[in-house]
Amino acid sequence: MDSYSAPPMGGVSPSPEAMMEQVKTQLAQAYAEEFIETLRGKCFEKCITKPGSSLGGSESSCVSRCVDRYIEATGIISRSLFSKQH
Amino acid sequence: MDPSLANNPELLQFLNQEKERAMVNEMVAKLTSVCWDKCITSSPGSKFSSSETSCLTHCAQRYMDMSMIIMKRFQSQ
Numbered sequence: 001m002d003s004y005s006a007p008p009m010g011g012v013s014p015s016p017e018a019m020m021e022q023v024k025t026q027l028a029q030a031y032a033e034e035f036i037e038t039l040r041g042k043c044f045e046k047c048i049t050k051p052g053s054s055l056g057g058s059e060s061s062c063v064s065r066c067v068d069r070y071i072e073a074t075g076i077i078s079r080s081l082f083s084k085q086h
Numbered sequence: 087m088d089p090s091l092a093n094n095p096e097l098l099q100f101l102n103q104e105k106e107r108a109m110v111n112e113m114v115a116k117l118t119s120v121c122w123d124k125c126i127t128s129s130p131g132s133k134f135s136s137s138e139t140s141c142l143t144h145c146a147q148r149y150m151d152m153s154m155i156i157m158k159r160f161q162s163q
Contacts, residue, residue: 016097027104031111038115042122046130066130070122073134073142077118080146 039067121145 014022047062048055091097125141134142 013091016091016094019091020097020100023100023104027108034115038119042119043130046126062129065132068132069126069130069134070118073122073126074114074118076134076139076142077121077146078114080143081114081117081150
């Protein structure tokens, strides 16, 4: 029984506002987790080409740059899509 | 859940907005993934080269153009 089907102890249902806040928070969390999972995949592929017995310094810096670049790429794509001049 | 919440117009509008936001988010994520693979061929640097930036910009737009072609073609079948 989850917290959405059962009313809280006071016997009063959550207000629409509280529900919306909860949904917004959980969505934000889900988006963030999904993004991080993508980062893992992309950066492992680009930076850890031959896994060794530990992460090298160049591999670590590559990963840092990769994260920054991928975030930047997301912004470039987003702007490209939403300010089209055709 | 209070059954009247299902008819709450504010809540319905909110859910529609979030649904749309989720669709947009998914499209941007998918395009970024595809275009990253196409355009960033070497190890990520401390900034994008101008050719990488143009590639990313063009990639998204060409993908949308392609999508239109596919829809039109599909609908004419």
